[in-house]
Amino acid sequence: xxxxxxxxxxxxxxxxxxxxxxxxxxxxxxxxxxxxxxxxxxxxxxxxxxxxxxxxxxxxxxxxxxxxxxxxxxxxxxxxxxxxxxxxxxxxxxxxxxxxxxxxxxxxxxxxxxxxxxxxxxxxxxxxxxxxxxxxxxxxxxxxxxxxxxxxxxxxxxxxxxxxxxxxxxxxxxxxxxxxxxxxxxxxxxxxxxxxxxxxxxxxxxxxxxxxxxxxxxxxxxxxxxxxxxxxxxxxxxxxxxxxxxxxxxxxxxxxxxxxxxxxxxxxxxxxxxxxxxxxxxxxxxxxx
Amino acid sequence: xxxxxxxxxxxxxxxxxxxxxxxxxxxxxxxxxxxxxxxxxxxxxxxxxxxxxxxxxxxxxxxxxxxxxxxxxxxxxxxxxxxxxxxxxxxxxxxxxxxxxxxxxxxxxxxxxxxxxxxxxxxxxxxxxxxxxxxxxxxxxxxxxxxxxxxxxxxxxx
Numbered sequence: 001x002x003x004x005x006x007x008x009x010x011x012x013x014x015x016x017x018x019x020x021x022x023x024x025x026x027x028x029x030x031x032x033x034x035x036x037x038x039x040x041x042x043x044x045x046x047x048x049x050x051x052x053x054x055x056x057x058x059x060x061x062x063x064x065x066x067x068x069x070x071x072x073x074x075x076x077x078x079x080x081x082x083x084x085x086x087x088x089x090x091x092x093x094x095x096x097x098x099x100x101x102x103x104x105x106x107x108x109x110x111x112x113x114x115x116x117x118x119x120x121x122x123x124x125x126x127x128x129x130x131x132x133x134x135x136x137x138x139x140x141x142x143x144x145x146x147x148x149x150x151x152x153x154x155x156x157x158x159x160x161x162x163x164x165x166x167x168x169x170x171x172x173x174x175x176x177x178x179x180x181x182x183x184x185x186x187x188x189x190x191x192x193x194x195x196x197x198x199x200x201x202x203x204x205x206x207x208x209x210x211x212x213x214x215x216x217x218x219x220x221x222x223x224x225x226x227x228x229x230x231x232x233x234x235x236x237x238x239x240x241x242x243x244x245x246x247x248x249x250x251x252x253x254x255x256x257x258x259x260x261x262x263x264x265x266x267x268x269x270x271x272x273x274x275x276x277x278x279x280x281x282x283x284x285x286x287x288x289x
Numbered sequence: 290x291x292x293x294x295x296x297x298x299x300x301x302x303x304x305x306x307x308x309x310x311x312x313x314x315x316x317x318x319x320x321x322x323x324x325x326x327x328x329x330x331x332x333x334x335x336x337x338x339x340x341x342x343x344x345x346x347x348x349x350x351x352x353x354x355x356x357x358x359x360x361x362x363x364x365x366x367x368x369x370x371x372x373x374x375x376x377x378x379x380x381x382x383x384x385x386x387x388x389x390x391x392x393x394x395x396x397x398x399x400x401x402x403x404x405x406x407x408x409x410x411x412x413x414x415x416x417x418x419x420x421x422x423x424x425x426x427x428x429x430x431x432x433x434x435x436x437x438x439x440x441x442x443x444x445x446x447x
Contacts, residue, residue: 096345182421
């Protein structure tokens with residue numbers, strides 16, 4: 001094994017081009033587990049810790065460009081207003097020690113269906129900035145997850161940042177686990193109200209081969225809110241609408257039975273989380289009116 | 290490969306480090322600092338907690354090469370040079386917060402960092418700060434007592 005320590009982003013891209021199988025390591029909270037347990041023996045480890053700009057973010061008019069290595073702890077403390085869903089999700093990641101090291105770039109690189117950031121990214125909307133020596137491109141978050149622990153990155157690409165839409169309305173994140181800390185999601189759900197476009201977006205974690213949106217549920221709810229004039233009236237969402245939304249979210253999942261929970265339980269829990277988080281976000285929207 | 294970094298204020302060096310080796314292994318097996326404990330090796334238990342540039346991390350999840358030139362503080366650095374226990378260590382002793390002792394070093398490092406930034410933490414703050422450290426003996430109550438005791442004593446001393 002060789003340990004590559006690029007001092008700059010350009011050096012990192014050059015190293016990845018020269019060694020496309022090199023495994024990037026930043027927080028190490030996924031990579032080192034695999035190495036400690038002999039599950040993975042990469043030819044090259046590509047350390048990104050020396051590249052300071054990966055740990056910074058820039059706030060624009062409509063978006064936040066979040067560096068790939070910004071630790072979850074700093075998302076929680078510094079981006080709660082701009083990215084409330086992601087900040088909430090970040091707070092559920094493992095433990096303080098892990099949140100001091102891990103970041104969204106690693107969650108995206110690993111692309112586990114159980115990664116805590118994914119439902120919030122899908123609900124909030126955005127794109128992954130991938131770069132190689134060939135150039136830079138933005139991959140819409142909806143196109144990023146391609147299979148179990150697979151993503152749309154080319155072998156020579158590294159994740160530079162994620163471009164996330166700044167919240168224009170309330171967002172929520174909910175996760176089921178056996179305790180509050182140090183727990184991998186049995187299933188998770190993210191929701192974002194987008195009053196600017198009068199749409200609702202969602203994200204489901206740990207209940208399909210990849211993180212997914214509940215597309216039919218989103219379309220149903222967006223149409224129901226529109227037809228009821230609820231964005232303007234800010235009246236409560238009728239229980240029948242919330243119930244149907246919950247059922248459609250549960251139906252969007254494609255879970256499996258495993259040691260953490262059964263498929264049936266995951267579907268049930270997703271429906272409960274969908275109804276609850278819709279209630280929380282809609283109440284907040286009404287209170288802000 | 291060779292890795293050099295500052296440990297508890299002293300410049301240290303390790304040779305023939307395997308590229309996939311963890312900071313925890315280097316500390317325990319190459320630098321004679323076995324205070325940080327090796328248990329789960331996957332960031333679940335917190336018994337290997339050290340501070341990397343001041344920030345608590347699981348040393349089992351930091352690659353040795355990543356700490357080149359950086360500052361690491363371990364549980365061995367808490368006590369004074371004369372062996373006098375730090376306030377949080379003394380409080381753990383006095384509160385009976387230690388049973389088998391295996392989780393204690395990680396808890397000490399995490400609690401010490403908490404009190405450094407938050408000298409009078411609420412119970413919620415303490416639980417949150419220690420939520421990444423597992424103890425299978427004490428039931429945590431005496432550990433919470435110890436952190437409250439250290440905070441109270443430090444507050445009086447100021």
